[in-house]
Amino acid sequence: MSVEERGKYALYSVAERRPLSCSVECSNCREETRVSYLELAALMFPIHFHVPPPLKYHHSWFRCPACGERTWLRIHLDR
Amino acid sequence: MTARVVAFANQKGGVAKTTSVLSVAAALQELGRRVLAVDTDPQGALTYSLGIDPDELDETVNDVLVRRLPIEKVIIGREVDVVPANIDLAGAEAVLLTKTGREFALQRALRDVEREYDYILIDCPPSLGILTINGLTGAGEVVIPLICEALSHRGVGQLLETLEDIRHFTNPNLKVAGVIPTLYDGRSLHAREVLGDVGSRYGVHVFEPPIRRSIRFAEASRVGRSILSFAPTHPGADAYRAIARQLDVGEEVA
Numbered sequence: 454m455s456v457e458e459r460g461k462y463a464l465y466s467v468a469e470r471r472p473l474s475c476s477v478e479c480s481n482c483r484e485e486t487r488v489s490y491l492e493l494a495a496l497m498f499p500i501h502f503h504v505p506p507p508l509k510y511h512h513s514w515f516r517c518p519a520c521g522e523r524t525w526l527r528i529h530l531d532r
Numbered sequence: 533m534t535a536r537v538v539a540f541a542n543q544k545g546g547v548a549k550t551t552s553v554l555s556v557a558a559a560l561q562e563l564g565r566r567v568l569a570v571d572t573d574p575q576g577a578l579t580y581s582l583g584i585d586p587d588e589l590d591e592t593v594n595d596v597l598v599r600r601l602p603i604e605k606v607i608i609g610r611e612v613d614v615v616p617a618n619i620d621l622a623g624a625e626a627v628l629l630t631k632t633g634r635e636f637a638l639q640r641a642l643r644d645v646e647r648e649y650d651y652i653l654i655d656c657p658p659s660l661g662i663l664t665i666n667g668l669t670g671a672g673e674v675v676i677p678l679i680c681e682a683l684s685h686r687g688v689g690q691l692l693e694t695l696e697d698i699r700h701f702t703n704p705n706l707k708v709a710g711v712i713p714t715l716y717d718g719r720s721l722h723a724r725e726v727l728g729d730v731g732s733r734y735g736v737h738v739f740e741p742p743i744r745r746s747i748r749f750a751e752a753s754r755v756g757r758s759i760l761s762f763a764p765t766h767p768g769a770d771a772y773r774a775i776a777r778q779l780d781v782g783e784e785v786a
């Protein structure tokens with residue numbers, strides 16, 4: 454990757470995506486945080502709820518990695 | 533029904549982006565649409581053009597993007613509802629660069645008000661940095677104001693490359709609604725040639741009629757109004773009305 458491309462891609466956090474990771478967006482603190490699938494599983498332990506995404510934007514209930522609250526979050530598998 | 537979000541972008545400065553946002557917003561409002569204008573330029577030109585002193589503001593779009601303040605708390609009602617900006621926003625670039633999902637900060641904020649408006653028009657800053665990327669990620673369409681001069685014309689290629697990056701990384705559905713030719717001098721052969729060339733060279737829709745250069749736009753900004761309310765019968769006001777009607781019926785080019 455050229456220096457120019459590296460500079461351009463630095464603007465996009467999506468370009469920093471690691472394998473087996475996703476980002477979660479919190480309805481409480483409004484932060485978006487990148488987590489590995491293992492970390493995601495830990496955040497969902499011991500209890501979590503999910504509703505179909507079309508019904509609710511923040512469709513999953515578990516602990517937010519940013520604010521630590523159990524609240525509604527949205528999981529972005531593509532970010 | 534959610535709002536159509538349209539970003540006005542061109543990394544070149546002085547191409548009448550702000551004037552176009554304000555004029556199209558006012559024209560859409562004349563058509564009975566509910567319109568929100570969002571200023572994402574740290575120079576706060578759109579904010580100033582609506583009669584608001586940017587330096588007097590405590591809370592702006594900077595607080596929305598950086599502190600995650602709900603966007604409805606910073607909206608100011610004027611001729612057109614506006615999310616204001618001031619020089620504080622210059623620091624937002626540095627703060628956002630450390631955040632995951634930084635491209636989506638404006639999109640997340642707009643979700644709170646997208647059902648209250650028919651149109652949300654975003655005035656992007658004259659750069660291709662993180663604020664412009666936020667504007668283009670949050671938008672469904674982009675309008676490119678363009679001076680009919682060769683140098684301005686060259687920048688369109690760079691902007692279209694950025695739009696490709698945006699489609700690749702963050703917003704695959706972003707469409708180019710078209711180019712608004714601005715500061716047009718119909719007496720100049722060069723301007724006519726550039727205008728004729730833009731649409732065919734880049735494969736984009738060119739809104740008509742072109743916006744002619746006039747001091748009335750600057751006079752309207754100075755008193756904090758759009759050209760449509762300041763000089764309703766001025767040819768520039770009529771031109772923006774025509775462009776707003778074209779935008780409203782959804783003439784888009786992918």
